[in-house]
Amino acid sequence: MIFGRAAEQARIDGLMAAATAGRGGALLLRGEAGIGKTRLLDHAAEAADGMRVLRGVGIESEAELPFAALHLLLHPYTDRVEALAGPQAAALRTAFGLEETPVRDRFLTGTATLSMLSELSGDGPLVCLLDDAQWFDQASSDALLFAARRLHAEPLVMIFAVRDGGAYPAPGIDELHLTALDGRSTAGLLAEHAGDLPALVRERIAAESGGNPLAVIELATTLAALQGNGRPAPPLPIGPLPAAGRVQDAFQAQIGGLPAATQLLLLLAAADGAAGLPVVLRAGALLGASAADLEPAERARLVTLSGEHVTFRHPLIRAAAYQAAPHTRRTEAHRALATVLTPQTLTPQTPAPAPGAGGARLSGVDAPRSGGVGASAQDADRRAWHLSAAATGPDEGVAAELELAARRAEHRGGSMAVTVALERAAQLSVDSAAKARRLIGAARAAYDAGLADRATELAAGAADLGGALSVAAEAMWIKAQVAYERTSPVAAAALALAGAELIAADEPDQAVPILTEAVWCARDAGAHDLVRRCAGVLAKLEPAPAVRPVVQGLIGYGHLCDGATAAAIGPMRELVAAARHGAVDGFVERLIAGFMGMLVADDEAATEVLEALVADLREQGAAGWLPYGLEPLAIALLLRGRFGSAEAAVEEAGGLARDIGQPTQVLALDSIAAWLAAVRGDEPRCRSVAEGVLEHADLHPTNAALAAWGLGLLDLAAGRPEEAASRLDGVCGGPAGHDVLIKAVPDHVEAAVRAGLTGAAVRHLAALVRWARHTDRPGAAALSHRCHALLADDQTAEHHYRTALHLHDQPPEGRYDGPAPGLSVGAYGEVSGVLHQRPPEGAYGAVSAGVCGEGGGGSYDRARTALVYGEWLRRNRRRSDARRWLAEALDGFERLGAPVWAARARTELAAVGDRRAEPSPAVHPLARLTAQELQVVRLAAGGLSNREIAVRLFLSPRTVGHHLYKAYPKLGVTKRTELTRLLG
Numbered sequence: 009m010i011f012g013r014a015a016e017q018a019r020i021d022g023l024m025a026a027a028t029a030g031r032g033g034a035l036l037l038r039g040e041a042g043i044g045k046t047r048l049l050d051h052a053a054e055a056a057d058g059m060r061v062l063r064g065v066g067i068e069s070e071a072e073l074p075f076a077a078l079h080l081l082l083h084p085y086t087d088r089v090e091a092l093a094g095p096q097a098a099a100l101r102t103a104f105g106l107e108e109t110p111v112r113d114r115f116l117t118g119t120a121t122l123s124m125l126s127e128l129s130g131d132g133p134l135v136c137l138l139d140d141a142q143w144f145d146q147a148s149s150d151a152l153l154f155a156a157r158r159l160h161a162e163p164l165v166m167i168f169a170v171r172d173g174g175a176y177p178a179p180g181i182d183e184l185h186l187t188a189l190d191g192r193s194t195a196g197l198l199a200e201h202a203g204d205l206p207a208l209v210r211e212r213i214a215a216e217s218g219g220n221p222l223a224v225i226e227l228a229t230t231l232a233a234l235q236g237n238g239r240p241a242p243p244l245p246i247g248p249l250p251a252a253g254r255v256q257d258a259f260q261a262q263i264g265g266l267p268a269a270t271q272l273l274l275l276l277a278a279a280d281g282a283a284g285l286p287v288v289l290r291a292g293a294l295l296g297a298s299a300a301d302l303e304p305a306e307r308a309r310l311v312t313l314s315g316e317h318v319t320f321r322h323p324l325i326r327a328a329a330y331q332a333a334p335h336t337r338r339t340e341a342h343r344a345l346a347t348v349l350t351p352q353t354l355t356p357q358t359p360a361p362a363p364g365a366g367g368a369r370l371s372g373v374d375a376p377r378s379g380g381v382g383a384s385a386q387d388a389d390r391r392a393w394h395l396s397a398a399a400t401g402p403d404e405g406v407a408a409e410l411e412l413a414a415r416r417a418e419h420r421g422g423s424m425a426v427t428v429a430l431e432r433a434a435q436l437s438v439d440s441a442a443k444a445r446r447l448i449g450a451a452r453a454a455y456d457a458g459l460a461d462r463a464t465e466l467a468a469g470a471a472d473l474g475g476a477l478s479v480a481a482e483a484m485w486i487k488a489q490v491a492y493e494r495t496s497p498v499a500a501a502a503l504a505l506a507g508a509e510l511i512a513a514d515e516p517d518q519a520v521p522i523l524t525e526a527v528w529c530a531r532d533a534g535a536h537d538l539v540r541r542c543a544g545v546l547a548k549l550e551p552a553p554a555v556r557p558v559v560q561g562l563i564g565y566g567h568l569c570d571g572a573t574a575a576a577i578g579p580m581r582e583l584v585a586a587a588r589h590g591a592v593d594g595f596v597e598r599l600i601a602g603f604m605g606m607l608v609a610d611d612e613a614a615t616e617v618l619e620a621l622v623a624d625l626r627e628q629g630a631a632g633w634l635p636y637g638l639e640p641l642a643i644a645l646l647l648r649g650r651f652g653s654a655e656a657a658v659e660e661a662g663g664l665a666r667d668i669g670q671p672t673q674v675l676a677l678d679s680i681a682a683w684l685a686a687v688r689g690d691e692p693r694c695r696s697v698a699e700g701v702l703e704h705a706d707l708h709p710t711n712a713a714l715a716a717w718g719l720g721l722l723d724l725a726a727g728r729p730e731e732a733a734s735r736l737d738g739v740c741g742g743p744a745g746h747d748v749l750i751k752a753v754p755d756h757v758e759a760a761v762r763a764g765l766t767g768a769a770v771r772h773l774a775a776l777v778r779w780a781r782h783t784d785r786p787g788a789a790a791l792s793h794r795c796h797a798l799l800a801d802d803q804t805a806e807h808h809y810r811t812a813l814h815l816h817d818q819p820p821e822g823r824y825d826g827p828a829p830g831l832s833v834g835a836y837g838e839v840s841g842v843l844h845q846r847p848p849e850g851a852y853g854a855v856s857a858g859v860c861g862e863g864g865g866g867s868y869d870r871a872r873t874a875l876v877y878g879e880w881l882r883r884n885r886r887r888s889d890a891r892r893w894l895a896e897a898l899d900g901f902e903r904l905g906a907p908v909w910a911a912r913a914r915t916e917l918a919a920v921g922d923r924r925a926e927p928s929p930a931v932h933p934l935a936r937l938t939a940q941e942l943q944v945v946r947l948a949a950g951g952l953s954n955r956e957i958a959v960r961l962f963l964s965p966r967t968v969g970h971h972l973y974k975a976y977p978k979l980g981v982t983k984r985t986e987l988t989r990l991l992g
Contacts, residue, residue, distance in 0.1 A: 451469075
């Protein structure tokens with residue numbers, strides 16, 4: 009019987025019932041030691057009637073060993089790994105030491121864990137019970153929490169139990185905090201375990217235990233045993249000691265009464281939770297103990313012996329056995345354990361590479377250098393840590409072994425383990441240069457593990473040692489990456505630039521990626537002065553041929569920020585072309601290339617480059633990088649009128665960014681979501697999301713500008729031109745001339761003209777004209793013509809409108825040979841016949857471009873032009889002509905899923921006597937789907953299996969099936985093959 013936990017038991021029972029019905033769930037139990045967390049996990053196991061139960065427990069001494077906890081939980085099922093997709097299967101095999109494939113993204117193992125648990129739950133409902141999770145190694149915790157946050161349609165429950173007093177953040181997981189038992193429950197527990205003790209003693213136990221169930225049981229049991237031996241009950245300790253401390257004191261008293269050899273063996277077992285009985289006994293033999301010396305501990309119920317394992321009855325007993333020993337005795341124990349864990353053959357120790365183009369990362373290491381894989385590699389790691397614990401001063405040999413352990417951990421994707429190992433190796437280093445190198449490696453790994461504060465502290469420590477400028481530059485780069493999240497993009501750009509300037513002359517290969525990231529941060533901050541400074545440093549470098557397109561493209565962007573549009577477009581376009589043909593490596597470099605595609609008015613190329621990047625991230629399982637790739641892709645899709653695909657990208661990226669803790673990225677995605685809500689006419693959502701983004705306008709001005717553009721668009725569509733003009737004036741007056749926000753200028757012109765503010769309407773038009781002229785693309789020229797049509801007199805307006813519509817109809821890569829219109833009305837060139845074939849669609853909207861919610865390149869812009877042209881025709885009493893263009897606009901908006909603009913077109917049609925009914929939902933069945941359902945349906949229609957879709961979207965196959973199950977009735981289909989016909 010469990011006393012005082014009825015509500016908690018009911019919560020667990022509800023999770024079990026939901027899992028049986030096919031709905032997954034996760035719960036975190038938090039409380040002090042002994043408060044009853046393990047007992048509730050036992051209840052869950054007992055309630056799991058007919059369900060498979062997996063149990064794992066964290067062990068403090070294994071916290072530095074990457075994936076130790078995950079291996080403990082899943083190693084009986086390694087034969088099922090082969091059922092997973094290739095990258096995921098490789099990640100789990102590497103995590104378990106079964107192969108040597110490098111894992112480059114720490115979240116790949118999380119997606120593999122989700123798939124593995126889903127695979128196991130295919131046999132029937134599954135329960136994962138994870139005790140003392142605060143002692144899980146970070147890599148295992150990351151993987152298990154990632155899986156727990158993405159349980160949807162799984163017959164799977166995950167329950168974590170963590171102890172108070174330590175940080176174990178688990179955002180997105182429901183939490184129950186266990187408090188002390190009330191008086192009635194404490195009395196019931198005492199009656200069960202101490203009914204024979206005098207009432208006065210029971211009252212004292214109740215008071216001193218603080219309602220902690222373990223304290224009640226252990227204190228009562230101890231006193232009852234002493235009383236049973238005819239000895240008087242000893243006085244209980246008095247003072248502020250917490251309940252767990254009282255229990256640990258009681259355990260230490262028990263251990264202190266055992267023979268010295270028994271205490272030694274308990275110390276050895278406590279010092280290495282992964283050590284089996286043979287290892288403990290071999291180490292004990294070195295110190296004069298034998299197997300028989302364990303019997304007193306077994307009789308005292310402190311440990312149980314089973315097969316080759318030594319198991320402490322409670323973690324507090326383990327802690328008591330270790331902490332009660334003198335420091336010298338603990339040192340001897342660690343040295344003995346290291347001795348018995350010595351590998352048969354040691355590979356020569358090789359130091360990690362000095363910081364280079366990739367910083368002090370260990371990712372250049374292809375394989376572990378000692379210990380091999382599997383159990384031998386784990387033994388090598390444990391040996392290194394025992395040697396570290398036994399070290400009493402600097403020791404280069406031990407530091408080198410820890411560095412090798414860090415290499416193995418990095419190879420497996422355990423960034424936190426890399427951090428801890430390299431930091432300790434630095435502490436043991438004899439040479440200051442080696443210490444700085446190891447500290448900067450620890451800082452880089454800490455940043456990769458999501459530990460921003462620790463990364464900053466370690467980087468500062470490395471820089472303070474002086475020495476190589478490459479270390480100082482890497483330290484500043486790490487600080488810059490932290491500043492991007494913690495301070496602002498402009499602070500990040502300034503730090504990265506300062507670091508690159510230190511090494512630009514002597515280490516150009518290291519300087520280029522730092523400057524590349526600095527430019528990206530400066531762009532996000534709208535800090536064009538910093539972009540120009542970065543471009544100036546890049547212009548002085550002699551880059552390697554492989555990165556020359558990137559360097560030249562960044563220099564071109566510097567020209568754009570300097571107002572020299574003509575000099576900017578060529579090198580930027582060359583970078584886009586190089587990326588399009590696979591000649592650009594590096595995540596940030598490809599990201600910038602895709603973004604520059606939008607800046608040179610080639611949204612088609614931008615989409616292609618970014619879709620290829622996102623596809624590669626999916627193939628690699630790089631969930632941590634995916635939100636950063638999906639953000640500019642969503643903008644490119646938005647600019648092309650593919651709103652459904654853009655929404656799917658934002659929803660997926662936002663869900664991932666929230667799950668893995670990327671708040672700055674969530675903000676950027678929210679700015680896109682606000683714009684999309686505006687074009688959908690969802691005013692409440694647009695305003696609420698935009699307000700959240702605008703709160704951070706000082707730190708993230710480009711995000712704020714995009715959200716403000718959405719608000720201005722909302723006002724314009726709703727017939728509030730004055731408010732729209734005011735809002736959009738601020739947008740266009742910011743970084744518009746050097747960013748995709750240049751496309752907000754036509755909205756500002758239209759709003760100002762409708763508000764009667766003709767003078768204000770031309771305020772930002774010169775920038776758009778200049779951009780259209782030098783980018784030399786029909787879509788950009790069409791926008792310029794539309795603006796001039798709105799400003800022109802009746803004699804010339806129609807020419808602008810018709811020219812704009814003609815340009816909208818050209819393939820995106822067609823060239824506009826004539827000059828873009830100037831601010832005065834004059835002659836206009838024609839569209840040349842040098843047109844290019846449109847490339848195939850990518851992963852987003854691949855099979856449904858042109859269906860509801862999607863449009864080809866420029867379809868939204870074309871509908872907007874058709875609308876204002878139809879309105880102009882109506883005002884000029886040309887009702888028949890107006891009807892044609894207004895009908896085209898209405899059809900375009902309805903097809904795109906832009907109801908607020910469709911309503912405006914419908915109103916204009918009514919004014920010329922053409923009353924159109926509201927569209928039936930049946931006309932556009934895809935509009936009934938959620939963004940994720942739409943994404944899943946498209947991929948399924950493209951021929952992918954549920955398992956293949958799951959890998960791409962970082963979901964489980966069963967969740968994919970659940971989305972299809974919900975989508976089929978909405979679409980009026982009953983099987984997969986019908987999707988292809990519907991969307992084809």
